[in-house]
Each structure stands twice: as C-alpha cells, then as structure tokens.
Amino acid sequence: MSPSTPLLREANLTEIESLALSSELNMADGHARQELTEAQRSIVDEFPDLFHKAAAQPVDDLEREAHRAFLHMMGQHTFPTRAGGVLTCYSSSVAMEILARSLATAGGGSVALVHPTFDNIPDLLRGNGLRLLPVEEDVLHHGPVAAAVPDGVRCLFVTTPNNPTGRVLTEDRLAGLAAECAAKDVVLALDTSFRGFDTRSHYDHYAVLRDSGCRWVVIEDTGKLWATQDLKVGLLASSEDVGLPLAKIHSDILLGVSPFILVMVTRFAEDARAGGLADLHRFIAANRSLVRATLHDVPGLTFPDDGARVSVERVDLGDRPCLDVWTRLRQGGVYMLPCSQFHWAEPARGDRSLRIALARTPGALDAAVRSLRAVLLDE
C-alpha cells in the first residue's frame, strides 16, 4: 500500500501505524519494542512454569494479584475491591469501547475531551454516537476548573499523562476537576495508559476521585511499558455509583482475560517495582536525549514538550508539513507519526509536527532520527 497525502489525511493513526509494522525502523506506534532487560528475559524463560501456575490457581486470585502488583507499582495504593470494581479487559482500547458504549447505552449526550489526544479515543466515542467538545490542554491544566467542565456535558474525558504531549494532571488539579465534576454530576473519566513512565503521576488518583464524591472511571494499561509482545491487559476501574452498565457490556464481550497473562503482568510489575521501572525511566530519558541531541541544530525545529517523560516525543518541524516529511522518511523505510490526527477537532494544528516513539532499541532509534535529520536538512 502506498497512500497518497490525501488518503493519509483520511487514515487514522492506527492505520498509519500499521504501515510500519514490518519495518525495522518503525518509530510509529507507542507499543513497547525495546529489548528485554536481563531480569525480564528470565521471566520469559519461566513462561512454561507461569503457564502451569496460572492453570493451578483460582483466576480470582490471579486477577487480584495482577491488579495489586501493577497499581502499587505506580503509587496507586487504593482501588475498588467490590465485584466488578476493576474490570480486566484485553486492552485499554477494549476498555475504552466498553466505556463509550456504556455512555451511549445510558443515554448518550456530550463528552468533553482533552485536545489533542490519540485519535482512537474520539473515534470510539463518536463511533458510539456521542457528541464531543474539545477541551484544550491549557484550559484543563490552568485557570478556572469550570471552563474545563462545560455545562451540559455528560462526561469529562482526560488522558493523563497525555499522548502525545506528555502533560500530567497534578494531584491538586485532579482534585479541582473532580470537585467540579461532582458539583455538576459529570462523570470524570481518565485514561492513564502512560502513567507508568512518569513518577509525577504516581499518586493515588482513585483516592482523590473518591474523596471528591464525583462519579468516575479510570482506564489503565499494562501494554505500554514492557516489550512483552503485546501480551497485556487493560483495566477499567470505576466508582460504585458510576451509573453506567460497564460490567454488563464487559460481560457481553468477555468472560475473562488469559490467566497466563495475569501471572505474567504480576511478575513484570514485581520486577518493575524492584528497580526495573527506574531502569526503564532512565532508558526512555536516554532515548529522548538522543533524539534531542541529534536534531538540536536543525533550523526551525523545536521540542514542544519540554518536561515530557512518556515514551513518545513530539518534534515541531517549523514550517515543514509533516506529511511531506513523513512521505520522504517512508521512502527510506523510516516511520514516525504525523500529528494532524491527534488534533481531532482541528487537524491543521498538528500539520507541522511528528511523534517519535522512544520505546525502541537505541540503535534503531538513532538510525531513524538520523534519517529524519537528513530529510529535514535536505541532505
């Protein structure tokens, strides 16, 4: 497939990512594709044992252990323990589909959604018949909270840390938004899929939400951190009074995830807590430095997300259209992500930036970023 620029404009980000799947210089998707650490490799060596362990233990226990290990690793020390309080899904996007359809089933309405963010979130919400109102990041993070919760919306949906910008809701700001949502009876929904990368989001979100008295939903994702060949789960946590048929729609789609994957998640989370997560943070920071060092003297190029710690990095291309750069990179077998589609309400605002995935081997990342440098310098 060789899409023209107009076709590419109509593609969603996942479709663009899929073009890169078999490329050696795939810096497109946000999946974890770095090498395993030695400790992680030894967990993979134990896969046959983990498989038999999973077969021998009650799945309820395995599920609880996986939730606890994964959430504790990120400072999320409280979580709902009632039946259905944390629903385990095949992935965070399946959790998102369940949330979107639950909102639609329970009466539909409007959702205020952070802008920009990864486009499958607006697509899944709109695909289920919901209307969207963009909430700019600056409005979300600063100024009166009332502006971030427009009158009449059913739900405020926030990705934190955000993808692609890496912006993190502080504990105080989350408390403010939650109080506003409680006052307006708006469901506050968070997608925290990237929080594993950023210790500034390792506070107890659920405690803040609970204390606010708002109705809330949080989507978690084990799939961004570790290069487990996409063996992963998504979690869909909610307040008891959420008033959405989450558990019912979950039961329409699955009886449960693989017990083997639950055991694997527990083991990877334990390793992360024992030092693996700090190693991962250093690894991503080093890859970010590599990108910035390689591109720092390209005229007109800037890095808009100064404090970002997530496993993706945006580069602002100055006056160069990202689709032109994307097309030239692709001729050399290099894939990054044009940012237009992240700006789901106003794509033109992303037309001059690219997103580079950082959860990659440094060698491949280096080669890809050198290609980008050459394209930008027209070498």
Added chain:
Amino acid sequence: MSPSTPLLREANLTEIESLALSSELNMADGHARQELTEAQRSIVDEFPDLFHKAAAQPVDDLEREAHRAFLHMMGQHTFPTRAGGVLTCYSSSVAMEILARSLATAGGGSVALVHPTFDNIPDLLRGNGLRLLPVEEDVLHHGPVAAAVPDGVRCLFVTTPNNPTGRVLTEDRLAGLAAECAAKDVVLALDTSFRGFDTRSHYDHYAVLRDSGCRWVVIEDTGKLWATQDLKVGLLASSEDVGLPLAKIHSDILLGVSPFILVMVTRFAEDARAGGLADLHRFIAANRSLVRATLHDVPGLTFPDDGARVSVERVDLGDRPCLDVWTRLRQGGVYMLPCSQFHWAEPARGDRSLRIALARTPGALDAAVRSLRAVLLDE
C-alpha cells in the same frame, strides 16, 4: 454472591459462567479446560523460544501463517488474502462487537438471527442498536430458504455449529442460504467458533459464500479447542464487497494481537493437523458418552442433540425447572448453564434444560455429572 432465581433470570450467560470460574467443578463455560496432551505440553515448554521467534519475524508473516495453519486444519482452504480480508482480533466476541457496530454505523436495520444461540450474540447486536428477528433452527436448516431470510433484513446471522445445539449447516444448505442472501442483498454472517470440533463443518465455507455472490462475514475462533489458558485470537473474514466499515472499526480498537499468540496458534494448529484434532474429537466423544451413560436411566431426562459433536451437551430435564436444578447443584459447588438465556427471543423454551461443558478432565466431568444425577434423583 448468591443470586436468587429472579436475579439469575436477569443475568446473562457470561455472568452465570463467571460465578463458576473459581470452582473445581466448573462445567459452565465453553472454554477449553481439559488437560494438555503430551504434544501440546511440549509446545508450552517451547514458549520462551516462540516468544523470541515472534519478536524476530515480521508480524505480517506471523499473521498469515496463523491464518493458514488454523483455517487449513478445518478444511478451510481458501481465504481472503487482500489487506484487511481477515482481521485478527483479541477474541471472537471482539470480532462480533466490531461486526455489530459496523452494521449499526452503516445504517443499522434488522438482523435475522438463529434461535436459540449463545446470548452474547443477540446482546451485542441489540446493544449496538440493531433490531432482531429470530429464525428457528428448523427453518434455517429445512424447507424453503426464503423463510430463513425475512424480507427487509439487513443481515442473516447464523452460528454453525450452533451453541448449544451443535447443529451444523450443510454445504448445500449454506449454498442455498447464500444464494437467497445474494438475491435479496442481505449480508450473510456466520459464527463458526465451534467448527473445529465437527468434521461435518470442515468444508470450504468461504468458497461457497464467494461462489454465491453474496456479501458475507465469517467469525472464527481459536479459543474453543485447546486449553491454552485463553491465549487465543478471533478472526473476522469478509468479502471484498461487504460494504461495512469492519477494518476502520477494527483499527479503532486494535493495532494488532500479540505476535506471540499468533506463533502459538500456528504451532497448536500444526499439531492438531498432525493428529491432535482427531484425538480431541475422540476425547470430546468419550466425555459425551460419559455424560449420557451416567444419566441415561434418570426418568424423564433426554438428550435433545443426538448428533452433536461440539464441546457442550444439552440435557433436557423433563418437567424439572433448570433454575431449581442449577441452584441445588451450586450448593454442592457444581456449575452448569441454565438454557433459558440461549432462547433469547423466548426464554421459557430453555427453562427445562441445562448445558454441560465437555472440554474438561474426565474426572471432574464425572464428579459433576454424578452430582447432577443425584440432584435429579433427589438422592
């Protein structure tokens, strides 16, 4: 949780199945929970190698290999090779959700659906806003095909082999239904999740559908056959002219399944083709005989699905309400499935039968069926 009979009536089958998940005598869900064969155990021993193999090969190749190995194993020798012709999903139910939402997105309307069948199919269709018309199995399998494709429907949906009855669409009948769907411009959708168990469905469905000229969709499932701890994929195959946004909605929900699972499916399918599938058929047949032998002299009890080969068996309880029997079984820690909910358009027709899962170790199945016998004889 100890649901009362009225609550149980409102539960869906998956919710009832979930009550059994941590029980040793769980004969409720249709997942594969028998012991691994020696050959399968040796594949599990190779999991670390398969993981590294999956990491080293282009995922497009792994996906093609998995499709080919799995489909060929069941006599499905042709399949769409165009991009997006066979979409790989986390599970058959995720494939079903994608199909249901695609039908809704492309204009909604009515779906003619086999009756009875597993209730998550009607629930996913209705949950996406589609109207349902029941098509009785006898109408589907015999008499004029026009009666099976009511005027004005958008889609005819057939589970074959059916769950729980095990009834299989013959090649001739499929051709007749497909011709009728072609004439009426109705999408013919099949869920063939249980076909691995029944050689009578090991003919080339896609060739029949293609030759008819109808628009078609087929959902396949690797998850029913092998006790792989729910490591599985669902497939969503379709004709090129299907006219539904299947690939788009698929891309909203996933970039791809785990390459590791793709490799595992290929290996299990190769083993099945080399004799493992015939062994599995003998194993299920022996478990079915065990059920029938243990219960054959219980007064009023019958086995309505004489020729069934799928991994579930219905028992008709005569004049005993299945919820009473279910409740008494449960007191002894034994779980089967009441059949009311399979009869999604007329639950009362299932009120006097139970479904017993056969993909279990013979020891556990024997203990569970002896408990059922004792309950029925009021011992």
